[in-house]
Amino acid sequence: xxxxxxxKIEGFIAMALSTLAALMGLxxxxxxxxxxxxHGIKALDLSLFSNDPxxxxxxxxxxxxxxxxxxxxxxxATLIGVPVGVLGGTFLAEYARGRxxxxxxxxxxxxxxxxxxxxxxTFIYAVFVKPLGHFxxxxxxxxxxxxxxxxxxxxxxxxxxxxxxxxxEAAFALGAPYYKVIIQVVxxxxxxxxxxxxxxxxxxxxxxTAPLLFTSFNNSFFSVDMNRPVAxxxxxxxxxxxxxYDSWHTQAWAASLVITISxxxxxxxxxxxxxxxxxxx
Amino acid sequence: MPLQYKKNPVDFIFSATTAAASFSVIIFIIGILYVLVTExxxxxxxxxxxxxxxxxxxxxVKESFGALTNIYGTVITTFLSLLIAIPVALxxxxxxxxxxxxxxxxxxxxxxxxxxxxxSIIYGMWGLFTLSPIMSKYVExxxxxxxxxxxxxxxxxxxxxxxxxxxxxxxxxxxxxVPFTASISRDSFNLTPAIVKESAYAIGxxxxxxxKNVVIPYSKLGVFxxxxxxxxxxxxxxxxxxxxxxxxxxxxxxLLDAAATITVTLANExxxxxxxIYLSSLFYLxxxxxxxxxxxxxxxxxxxxxxxxxxxx
Numbered sequence: 001x002x003x004x005x006x007x008k009i010e011g012f013i014a015m016a017l018s019t020l021a022a023l024m025g026l027x028x029x030x031x032x033x034x035x036x037x038x039h040g041i042k043a044l045d046l047s048l049f050s051n052d053p054x055x056x057x058x059x060x061x062x063x064x065x066x067x068x069x070x071x072x073x074x075x076x077a078t079l080i081g082v083p084v085g086v087l088g089g090t091f092l093a094e095y096a097r098g099r100x101x102x103x104x105x106x107x108x109x110x111x112x113x114x115x116x117x118x119x120x121x122t123f124i125y126a127v128f129v130k131p132l133g134h135f136x137x138x139x140x141x142x143x144x145x146x147x148x149x150x151x152x153x154x155x156x157x158x159x160x161x162x163x164x165x166x167x168x169e170a171a172f173a174l175g176a177p178y179y180k181v182i183i184q185v186v187x188x189x190x191x192x193x194x195x196x197x198x199x200x201x202x203x204x205x206x207x208x209t210a211p212l213l214f215t216s217f218n219n220s221f222f223s224v225d226m227n228r229p230v231a232x233x234x235x236x237x238x239x240x241x242x243x244x245y246d247s248w249h250t251q252a253w254a255a256s257l258v259i260t261i262s263x264x265x266x267x268x269x270x271x272x273x274x275x276x277x278x279x280x281x
Numbered sequence: 282m283p284l285q286y287k288k289n290p291v292d293f294i295f296s297a298t299t300a301a302a303s304f305s306v307i308i309f310i311i312g313i314l315y316v317l318v319t320e321x322x323x324x325x326x327x328x329x330x331x332x333x334x335x336x337x338x339x340x341x342v343k344e345s346f347g348a349l350t351n352i353y354g355t356v357i358t359t360f361l362s363l364l365i366a367i368p369v370a371l372x373x374x375x376x377x378x379x380x381x382x383x384x385x386x387x388x389x390x391x392x393x394x395x396x397x398x399x400x401s402i403i404y405g406m407w408g409l410f411t412l413s414p415i416m417s418k419y420v421e422x423x424x425x426x427x428x429x430x431x432x433x434x435x436x437x438x439x440x441x442x443x444x445x446x447x448x449x450x451x452x453x454x455x456x457x458x459v460p461f462t463a464s465i466s467r468d469s470f471n472l473t474p475a476i477v478k479e480s481a482y483a484i485g486x487x488x489x490x491x492x493k494n495v496v497i498p499y500s501k502l503g504v505f506x507x508x509x510x511x512x513x514x515x516x517x518x519x520x521x522x523x524x525x526x527x528x529x530x531x532x533x534x535x536l537l538d539a540a541a542t543i544t545v546t547l548a549n550e551x552x553x554x555x556x557x558i559y560l561s562s563l564f565y566l567x568x569x570x571x572x573x574x575x576x577x578x579x580x581x582x583x584x585x586x587x588x589x590x591x592x593x594x
Contacts, residue, residue, distance in 0.1 A: 011489035015380055021372025022381070025393045025463070028456050032399060032407050039410075088303035095296045096303075107586070109306050111578045114510065115571065116517025118547050122567040123313045125551070126320045146309055153303065179295035207400020210519040210544070214552045234402045238520065241406045249410070256403050267398040271391065 033260070040257025043250040052222045059247050063255055065222040069231040070259075073137055073216055074206050076226065077144035081205075082198055084145070085152025089194075092153070093160035094182055106157060109150035120146050121211030129215060137230035140216025144205040151204055155197025159190040192273050199270035203263045209234035233259050313571060321565035323558055333565060339530035339546075341554075346562035348569055350530040354540040355573075357447055358522065359515040361536070362454035367508060369455070370462035374504075375492055377463075378470040390467060397460035405524035408453045413525055416452070417444030421537055424448075439535040448536040450526040454518055458511035465510065465585070469503025470496050472592045502591060506584035513577040517570065519544035543570040 047062045054061030088105075096102035120143050128139040163186050171181040187194070209232075217229040218239060233255045240252035318325075324333070328346060336347020377390050421442030428434045473496045481491045497504070527539025528549050543566050554560040 007487055007490065011487035014375075014489040014492070018372040018375040018380060021369045022376035022389060022393075024369060025373050025396065025459060026389070028459075029392055029396050031411075032396075032403070032456075035407055035411050036403060084302045084305055086302075087299045088305060091296070091299035091303040095299060105303050105306055107582055108310060110582055111575060112306055112310065114513050114517070114574070114578050116519065116544060116574050118517070118519045118544050119313065119317075119567050119571045119574075122320075122547065122551065122564060123316050126316045126564065127312075149309070150306055153306065177289040177292045179289070179292045182295070203398060207402060209400075209402045210548055213548055217552065234400070234520075237402050237406060238523070241409060241524065252406060253410075256406055260399060260403055263400060264395060264398060267395065 036253065036256050036260050039250075039253035040255075040260075043254035044257060048251065048254055053220050054247075056243075057245055061247075061251075063231075063233070063236060063251060065219060066231040066233045066236040066255065067258075068222070068224065069137065069216070069219065070206070070233040072224065072226060073140045073144065073212070073230060073232055074202065076138070076141035077148060077205055078198070078202055080141065081145035081148030081201065082152055085149045085197075085201070086156050086194060088149065088153040089156025089160060090182060092157040094178070094186070097161075106154065109154050112150040113154065116210075117143075117147055117208055118210035118213075121213060121215055124211065125214045135215065135217035135229040137216050137226035137228065140212045140230065140232065141226070143211040143215045144208060147205050147208065147211065148201040151201040152194075152197050155200070156190075156194050159193030159197065160186055162193065163189040196270040196274045199266050199273070203266040203270070206266070207234060207259060207263050209238055213238070310575075314568075317564055317568040317571060321561050321568050323561035324565040327558060328562070328565075333562075334569070337530075337532060339541075341550075341556075341559050344556065344558050346558070346565075348543070348566055350532055351541055351543045351546050351566060352569070353532050354447070354526065354542040354545070355516055355570075357540070358451050358454055358526070358542060359512060361447065361451035362458060362515050363508065363512060365452065365455035366459045366462060366511060370459045370507075370511075371466055371504070373459070373463040374466035374470055377467050379488060379492060379496075390464070393460050393463050396456065397464075401457065401518060401520040404453050404457055404521035408449060408521060409524040412453065413444035413449050415444075416446075416449045417442045421446075421448065425537075436534055437536050440537040442537055443539070445525055445527045445539055446537045447526070447533065447540050450522045450540075451536075453521050453525060454515050457518060457521060458515050461511045461514060462504075462507045465507025466500070466504045469500035469507070469588060469592075472503070473499045500588070502584055502588035506581050506588055509577060509581035509584060513574050513581055516577060517544060517574045519548050523548045543567075543573075 047060070049062060049067060050064055051060070051062030052064050092102045092106055124139050124143040124146070128142065129135055167185055167189060168181050171185045172178075176184075212232050212235050216232060216235070218235045219229045219231040223230060237252045237255050237259075240248035240255075243249075324346065328336070333346070333348050334352065335349055336345075337349045338345045338347045339350055340346070373393055377386055377393075381389060421438070421444070425438045425442065428438050477499065478491055478495055481495045486494070522542055523545045526542060526545050528541045528545050529539035530541050530546075531538070533540050547563060547567055547570075550559075551563050554563055
């Protein structure tokens with residue numbers, strides 16, 4: 001075989017393998033989503049949202065408690081985590097821009113984004129659950145908020161940095177103090193980007209299970225008391241999927257479908273928002 | 282650089298608030314470290330550091346705890362998942378940057394990134410109900426058969442194919458980390474200056490030769506950073522692994538054996554730890570995990586910053 005031919009064949013094989021890799025990635029995506037869809041849709045009906053769980057082993061019942069609990073925990077986490085994240089990002093991009101301190105915090109946040117969430121769960125267990133003596137919805141919400149902060153903070157910082165400096169100068173020239181410039185000019189210019197960061201961070205924590213296992217724990221009864229253990233979809237999925245009953249498994253699939261669709265929708269909206277922004281320039 | 286702006290009391294309050302908010306990140310990190318060390322002090326005092334990290338004992342009844350089986354499980358699943366994920370991720374990055382027609386680049390890249398958005402509990406459940414039966418019925422018996430006569434390799438596939446084992450867990454982990462490596466590699470590949478690639482084409486290089494000899498060497502810092510980042514993610518992944526690894530505290534030589542990672546042990550045993558020394562040992566495990574992943578992620582960040590500096594020059 002000539003050298004030319006060998007090189008061509010080698011190139012062809014490499015290209016074919018790369019294409020195969022891409023197809024494999026798509027295959028997993030379709031396989032997993034399709035599987036969740038097929039299994040989940042079978043168990044999806046109104047009683048799932050309107051009924052509380054039946055006693056263990058008894059057919060029927062729904063997951064109303066888990067849906068409500070999940071919403072409460074996620075909303076509380078958002079209310080705590082987002083302001084801290086946005087304000088923190090503001091400091092890095094505005095008041096501390098270009099300083100070493102800003103660089104250090106932003107690197108630490110990047111690391112925090114990937115720190116195992118279960119570690120944050122153990123931390124909150126030690127700080128909140130153990131001293132108080134009981135699991136609570138608040139502990140879960142705070143654990144999720146801690147996971148959100150670095151995500152929101154980093155996207156806010158990046159988005160604020162993209163706002164042209166001249167825009168601020170124009171506002172300074174009118175005599176506006178810096179905080180007014182930030183709130184009325186800079187935030188407005190970066191609003192789509194910041195919103196994206198918020199949506200992505202909600203999507204990130206809405207699927208979290210590990211930090212909730214020993215903070216908000218679980219509750220098989222309907223409860224809106226955030227000072228008590230609160231059910232969440234993810235922990236319920238874990239418990240139901242590991243459990244012995246077929247009716248639990250079907251409900252876990254249905255819950256998985258709901259949570260997957262919500263999270264992917266949030267993610268896609270977030271991505272589209274940021275794309276639209278880039279197109280506008 | 283920030284301008285010299287007029288001093289204003291409201292501005293002072295606003296800047297102080299934002300500063301406090303951003304310091305929270307540092308406070309979290311120091312706080313986590315401090316709390317985990319305090320909570321595990323009982324176990325640190327009783328088992329020491331070297332002894333805890335090298336002991337394979339994990340026996341709540343005898344109140345004797347060592348981390349090695351957990352660390353072993355974490356390391357082996359992480360290593361295996363990287364082994365599967367790296368070639369696939371690089372292949373995807375090559376496909377998206379060099380092969381795919383323009384109109385497919387965006388959608389395929391986005392689809393791969395959607396894989397990263399699927400929550401890990403879904404991976405876990407899918408792994409338990411769908412992947413694990415496939416593994417135990419088809420893949421694992423097949424692997425057992427073809428490796429049966431091969432010395433050393435056959436040790437890896439001893440035992441009954443149950444589907445709840447190191448191999449299944451690693452496969453799921455690899456699917457989960459592919460998007461991270463793939464998207465960072467893609468971004469790094471894209472930064473290769475077109476002129477460098479064109480000159481390679483001009484002297485007659487094939488597409489693959491350009492990728493192999495120009496693009497990959499040029500972007501290796503970024504690619505490496507992406508790989509280490511995936512490694513950090515795999516170390517800390519909990520739910521996906523919790524479903525299919527089995528929580529078995531033993532050093533398994535076969536990939537078809539159940540095992541336990543640090544995260545799985547925490548997830549399964551934390552809420553039911555009834556004795557102080559048990560709980561303290563679990564906090565100790567969490568501390569080990571935190572330190573391990575923090576160091577890994579810091580290394581990843583270091584390489585990504587270096588890569589960024591190189592490209593921006």
